[in-house]
Each structure stands twice: as C-alpha cells, then as structure tokens.
C-alpha cells in the first residue's frame with residue numbers, strides 16, 4: 244500500500260505513534276509518506292520506503308495567522324497525485340482530517356484518483372472542543388467525512404461517540420511500543436547517574452501540560468521521599484515546567500529532582516526507574532505509561548481514564564482517583580517497601596505490555612483495517 248501520514252511533529256504521544264507506525268509499515272514493504280511542517284520527533288533515521296514532505300507556512304503581510312491548513316491540504320493533494328496514495332492516515336481530526344477532506348475535494352474536482360481517509364483519534368480533539376465549543380461542528384464534520392475511524396482506546400471511542408454523536412464505527416486499535424527499544428534493564432543502564440544503590444528512582448514523562456498535573460507528581464514524590472530514600476527524574480517540557488521548578492524549590496527538593504527536558508531516547512532512562520507516575524486529569528491511553536511498563540516499571544496513575552486499558556490495577560500498578568496524591572503516595576510507598584511484590588509487579592509490567600501491545604500485533608491490526616477500508 245502507499246500511505247500518506249500526517250501528525251503533529253512535536254514531542255507527544257500522537258506524533259510518536261504516527262511515526263512508529265509509519266516506520267514499521269515501511270519496514271513491512273509499504274511506501275510511507277509523512278506530510279507535515281517539520282520532521283516528526285523520533286523520525287531520526289533514513290529508512291527505505293519512507294519519505295518526508297515538508298509543508299511551508301507562508302508569511303504574508305495580510306496574514307495575521309499563516310494559513311497552514313490550506314498549504315497542508317494542497318500538499319496532501321500534491322503528494323496523493325504524485326505518488327498515487329491509497330490512504331491518507333490522519334492523526335487528529337483537527338485540523339488534519341479537515342485538511343484531508345479538502346485535499347480529497349481538490350483531487351475530485353480534477354477527476355483525479357482519491358485516497359481513502361482514515362482518522363485516528365488520540366483524545367485531545369475532545370479536550371479542544373471542551374475548552375472551545377466553536378470547534379464542535381467542524382470536528383464532528385471531519386470525523387464523519389473520514390472513510391475510516393480508529394481510536395487509541397475503548398474509553399476514547401466511547402467518549403467520542405457520546406460527545407460527537409458519531410453514527411459510524413470507531414475501531415479501537417490500541418497504541419503499541421517498539422519492543423526492540425523498550426525493554427527491561429539489562430545491566431547496562433544509566434541508573435547510577437541519577438540515584439545511588441540505596442535510593443529508589445521515580446520517573447515521570449510528559450509534555451508538562453496542565454492536564455498532566457505535574458504538581459501532583461511533585462506532591463506524591465515529596466510524600467514518598469519523606470519515608471524512603473528516593474530521587475525523581477522528570478522528562479519532557481511544557482507550559483507547567485516553570486511551575487514545577489518553582490514548586491520543587493519551594494519544597495526544598497532541588498537535590499532530589501533531576502530535570503532532563505525533552506529526550507528522543509527515553510528508553511535509555513526508563514528502565515532505570517523503579518516506579519512511574521502518571522496522575523493526569525485525563526488520559527485517552529497514556530503512551531508514556533505503556534513505554535514505562537514495557538521497560539519493567541510499574542505505574543501509579545489515574546483511574547477512570549484510558550489508562551485502565553493499559554495498567555492492570557494491583558498487577559503492574561495502581562490506579563487511583565484524580566488528585567488523590569495521598570493514596571497514590573501510600574500505594575507507591577507500600578509497593579517500594581515490599582521487595583518481593585515490587586519484583587512481581589516489575590515482571591508483570593514487562594510481560595503484560597509485551598503480550599498486549601507488541602508492535603507486531605498492533606501494526607497487523609492497522610494493516611487489516613487499511614485493507615478493510617480500501618475494499619469497502
């Protein structure tokens with residue numbers, strides 16, 4: 244198949260999933276074309292069957308906001324025409340599915356072959372509409388204009404059907420991880436750069452948006468470190484980074500917290516950790532939590548979100564109510580104090596992640612879904 248993929252190229256779960264998917268499809272012999280305004284984060288190597296098409300953002304005195312979506316739609320049509328795309332796979336309805344719809348109209352107006360549009364929902368479309376209802380109609384329209392729809396969890400599929408009154412099937416295809424990159428510690432690890440042998444290492448990875456509740460991460464860590472020797476490693480950057488730094492300073496935790504900023508190879512750090520914290524307000528899936536589990540790191544996260552499809556409560560982590568940092572810290576402390584149980588959780592983390600979310604399985608699900616949509 245010849246597939247065009249558009250995603251947000253910046254660090255974030257949806258871009259990572261799109262990039263890994265494109266790379267693995269290319270490795271299976273499909274021709275993959277990334278169409279975006281920058282090379283996606285994690286698309287760092289040359290690969291056979293894989294091409295990147297940059298989209299220009301035009302600065303023109305009349306434009307207060309450069310019309311990126313129009314140049315993106317035009318580029319989608321151009322790549323479709325030049326490479327005879329079978330599928331345009333959009334990650335996010337807004338604006339990508341809308342642009343794909345426009346590209347399709349452009350091609351149709353010239354009687355040119357039209358690729359099928361598949362949209363994968365990652366969650367933030369709903370958040371966007373939640374914070375700005377003016378996006379509701381265009382999001383609903385773009386969802387319905389797609390030939391195929393997937394969601395990264397059942398939780399998200401149900402929410403989307405509910406919020407947007409969706410009348411078509413949304414196929415649930417869970418996120419996955421690259422099993423060659425994310426695996427438990429094998430002796431060669433940077434652990435001693437972060438913590439001593441006697442300290443526990445706690446990790447958190449996110450884009451530090453308010454939805455991630457980074458201050459809860461610090462609160463949980465403060466409670467853990469009051470009882471046990473521990474260090475906290477923070478990976479990622481975002482609007483709440485400054486708040487987090489201020490809070491760490493205020494609590495006198497500077498010597499116990501390591502900020503690593505954005506990292507493209509988090510698999511070098513994750514396996515060193517004993518526990519991963521994801522106390523988000525909302526999480527349609529929680530890819531960073533899956534990557535931690537794959538590295539054999541149990542997760543403490545929020546109940547009642549898509550994380551429930553990723554973390555097995557009481558087997559490889561604990562899911563607790565949003566904002567309940569006391570219970571989260573208590574769960575963390577009791578697990579860290581129980582050496583045998585911690586080892587069981589670590590083993591279960593890697594095993595369950597590999598069994599349910601290995602890339603081989605999930606990429607095949609995408610391939611089959613592409614075929615279904617093409618033959619519909």
Ligand code: GMT
Pocket residue numbers: 254255256257258260365366367395418450452454525526527528529530531549
């Ligand atoms: O969580 C973010 O802020 C990033 C966002 C994104 O678009 O990259 O992540 C969303 O998509 C990921 C990949 O499917 C999911 O693992 C995340 O759970 C989801 N984020 C939220 O639902 C808040």
